[in-house]
Amino acid sequence: MKTNMFVKTHWKVLKHDFLYKFFRLRLDLVVFIIMKQVVPHNKRKFNQIFVVKREKADWRKAFKREWKELLSRVLNNDLYLTDINNWFCGCPSFLTSHFLICKHLIQQKGIVDTLFFDMVYRHHQYPFINTTSSQIIDFERSNSHNLQTALIFEVAEDENLQVCKKIYERLISTTEKVLDILKDQQDKGNFKWVKSVEKNFQPIEKMLTEITVYKRRRTMVRTFKDSSHNTLFFN
Ligand SMILES: [Zn+2]
Known part of the structure; x- marks a missing residue:
């Protein structure tokens, strides 16, 4: 095209x-x-x-004019492969033709009535030109298929939202319980326990530092390079 x-x-x-x-x-x-x-x-x-089929496409007039013109051309003894069923020809003018027509195809097709020019369809696949609109129906079919795909994506997004809610609930509950335990052990002055679990909090402390720094730099231009997994999607 x-x-x-x-x-x-x-x-x-x-x-x-x-x-x-x-x-x-x-x-x-x-x-x-x-x-x-x-x-x-x-x-x-x-x-x-x-x-409604009340108007004609703009190209039909030009197509008819070109067809009539090619019909009057004289055929030389060319040995091109011309196939009117799949609508292609081996000649160079077919390849460069705006409507994918050439004198060989048209003269092999023979006389057509005026109705033909209203019924003819142009396609992107073989046969490039014929009188069935099947490829337009295919297009409509593929459109409804796209709609179904969009619906599947919506359902998947809904499921993602449910999973995300559960993760938040779990992490908040764990953090609250851990906070209670920390305060309780602090009240009891349990220094041995806090020293042995201190390392468990390292990734959380790291995340907190990174988010704090990130929030402070918010007004500056940032790139993906500056982000760690702790701040990449942070809002
Ligand atoms: Zn040709």
Whole structure:
């Protein structure tokens, strides 16, 4: 596909049909216009062409003109592999053709009625051109599949939230119980016990120091490099 052309047309339509009143407009206004005008306009056009079928796609006229022109060309004794079922041809003009058509394919296809030009579909896979819209149906199917995937992700996120709540509850309860034990042993003046368990608190003390330093530097620009596992997701 010649994607550059599509992107260029998209910008041209946006600039000339929707943004022509403004000069150097702010980005939030551009986003607003895209959401409130451009997207509804394209949705309406899509519906008119593919659902209601009241309008014809812009390319059909040019396609018909090019087809008719190629029909009048003289065939030389070329030995190209031409396959009208999969719609490809080995000749160089097929490869560079905007609509993937060439005189060999068209003349092998033979006479078509005017209805053909309203029924023909262009595809990204073999057959590149035919009169079935199966690939459009495939596209719709893959879209509903994406929706299902999104739902699965939502469920997974919900489960993650439950797991996260449980972890917090467990850690808070443990910390509170440990705090009670510490205070009780302090009251009893148990210095032997506190010396033997002191090392258990090293990772927690380290985490506290890192978070304190991190909070103090909050206003400065930071990178991922500056973060440890204690501060990477700290909020
Ligand atoms: Zn050809």
